[in-house]
Amino acid sequence: MTQLEPTRAARQAVPKTMRAAVARRFGAPEVVELRVVPTPVPAPGEVLVRLSASTVSIADHRIRAADLPRGLGFLRIVALGAFRPRKPALGMEGAGVVAAVGDDVTGFAVGDEVVFLRGSRMGCHAEYVTMRATDAVARAPHGLSLEDAAALLFGGYTAISFLDQVELGPGTEVLVNGASGAVGTSAVQLAVHAGARVTAVTSGRNADLVRSLGAARVIDYEKEDFAAGEQRWDVIVECVGNAPFTRVERVLNPGGALLLVIADGPAMLREKGQSRRSGRLVTHTGVTFGAAVIQRLVALAEAGAVRPVVDRTFALDDIVAAHRYVDTGRKRGAVVVRIP
Known part of the structure; x- marks a missing residue:
């Protein structure tokens, strides 16, 4: 998240600080806590999104708990961090409203409802996040709430990348x-x-x-x-x-x-x-990535070909409970985090 001098419009519309759920060390769900951190400011080519929803996925569990598949423990330091998560604010994907745009952004404007996948950059268990406008971001599907739209992203994106x-x-x-x-x-x-x-x-x-x-x-x-x-x-x-x-x-x-x-x-x-x-x-690898996958997923959702499956929804304040539930290994579809 790049910190730059905000524009006059950004200063008026976006608070300087925000809440984010962060894991400051590896461990059980209780290592995740809400903290007040600086709000990111969009760099040239980026949009700032005010999040409405994200999910807690198996990826969040693995990073928080340092729980890599058998035989991949040697990657822990490189992939996750030595003593604490390298990306303490978890959350791979989200849905929300564009709150500000950086220079040279085309195709998105303040007020647009969008869905996006940050992937390994994480950071979506927060009130605001930045995305490059040319990365895996698209306008949210018509006919779905932003919470339902967020529930589509991790599973749908992954499934498309493999089935292609x-x-x-x-x-x-x-x-x-x-x-x-x-x-x-x-x-x-x-x-x-x-x-x-x-x-x-x-x-x-x-x-x-x-x-x-x-x-x-x-x-x-x-x-x-x-x-x-x-x-x-x-x-x-x-x-x-x-x-x-x-x-x-x-x-x-x-x-x-x-x-x-x-x-x-x-x-x-x-x-x-x-x-x-x-x-x-x-x-074990997918083949299709980026904005094209998100756009296809949105089109499929709007056509009724794929629908979100939401197991449970937790408020951001209850992020620890959301992690506990995902840790059971029994979730159906997505566990959504509502960000008020």
Whole structure:
């Protein structure tokens, strides 16, 4: 967040300080606290957004708790920080209203409702945040509240970036493991919209939810192991972390794809060799990023092709409770943080 001399208009409209939820050390949800910090000022090419909503995602949990997947602990200092989070104000995405614009900004004006993804720059658990106007930001979708719009972003953006690597259409068999989470609910809807037949793996309590999103078949993982059955799939979207290639190879069709939204270190190291050997795509990375993804997501929401799934909504004052709930690992869709 760049601190520059604000314009006269910015001084009149935007307070000099704001509240932000920050984690000053790694640990349990209680390490997150509300603090008063300087309000960022937009640099040339940036917009300042007054946030209405963000979410607490699995990414926020990992950064706050220093909880990296197995085999990736060596990245902790580089990716997260040595003794405390390098980005103490968490929150990857948000929705709000443009409060000020820097020089050389085109396409956005004060008063525009926008949605955006800051990604690893974080900072969205706050009252204000800056975004480069050419980055992953777009006008908010018509017909959705800003809270609902915020609930779409993390899961929808991630799902699009992975699914863009495969051809989906009528006759494509897709399995989504972890279909009730933020990425899973988006992946189900996007695959169904493309014409694919979707099998959703989730708990029994979430079966009605994923059916309402378009899943043709639901597998309750507590009663059935999808990797032990006779059905085969063209695409497996792995959103849990318990379905590496060695487990699902038998049920993945020739020429198919395993999209590892969550993967540990060993899975990442083996994926290229597994792809070459098997003739299937195995990858833990997405391929499409930036403003184009946000714009597509907004268009899909406005067309009714994808809708937000909100589990619970917490006020910014209750940010610790929001983190506690995400830590249970049982959230459905998004956990929204309302920023009044």
